[in-house]
Amino acid sequence: MATKKKPSITTVHKSAGAGMTPWLGIAFIIVLIDQLTKITVSKLFTYGETLPVTSFFNLVLVYNPGAAFSFLGDQGGWQRWFFTAIAVGAIGFILYLLKRHPGQRLFCWALALILGGAIGNVIDRIAYGHVIDFLDFYWRGWGHFPAFNVADIGISVGAFLFILDELRRVNKN
Numbered sequence: 001m002a003t004k005k006k007p008s009i010t011t012v013h014k015s016a017g018a019g020m021t022p023w024l025g026i027a028f029i030i031v032l033i034d035q036l037t038k039i040t041v042s043k044l045f046t047y048g049e050t051l052p053v054t055s056f057f058n059l060v061l062v063y064n065p066g067a068a069f070s071f072l073g074d075q076g077g078w079q080r081w082f083f084t085a086i087a088v089g090a091i092g093f094i095l096y097l098l099k100r101h102p103g104q105r106l107f108c109w110a111l112a113l114i115l116g117g118a119i120g121n122v123i124d125r126i127a128y129g130h131v132i133d134f135l136d137f138y139w140r141g142w143g144h145f146p147a148f149n150v151a152d153i154g155i156s157v158g159a160f161l162f163i164l165d166e167l168r169r170v171n172k173n
Contacts, residue, residue: 023098023112030116034150041134057137062147063130087122106165113158120151
């Protein structure tokens with residue numbers, strides 16, 4: 001009597017139709033929401049214009065020619081292409097990881113969110129020479145947190161999920 005071999009996790013995921021498509025779909029949704037919100041704010045606001053929404057949140061149109069927290073934002077323009085190149089490299093690496101590990105759900109969620117955010121900000125850098133930011137949170141007595149956008153949210157949530165996934169993986173061992 002022949003014994004049936006138990007299918008591996010990769011076989012199960014491949015037979016279930018898992019692949020890169022759902023993860024690319026998530027990244028596409030982030031890019032779409034990011035670009036639509038940036039276009040909307042750019043059409044409705046002039047540079048620097050602020051609309052108070054709550055006691056701790058404003059909508060404001062600002063440009064960031066640098067990286068996170070305007071790092072290197074006051075340079076002569078070379079940083080535009082430097083940060084674009086870094087992002088394009090990261091996008092390529094993320095696509096490679098998504099292709100290799102499509103069945104690792106939390107890991108791929110993290111990568112998909114980061115991918116969508118990276119693409120959203122690269123579009124800005126190429127099209128405008130800077131990233132469009134418009135979400136401004138602040139606390140009285142503490143000041144304003146640097147303005148950010150939907151792409152930045154995707155990157156931040158993705159980074160948090162990536163850390164969570166890694167902690168889960170370490171705790172399993």
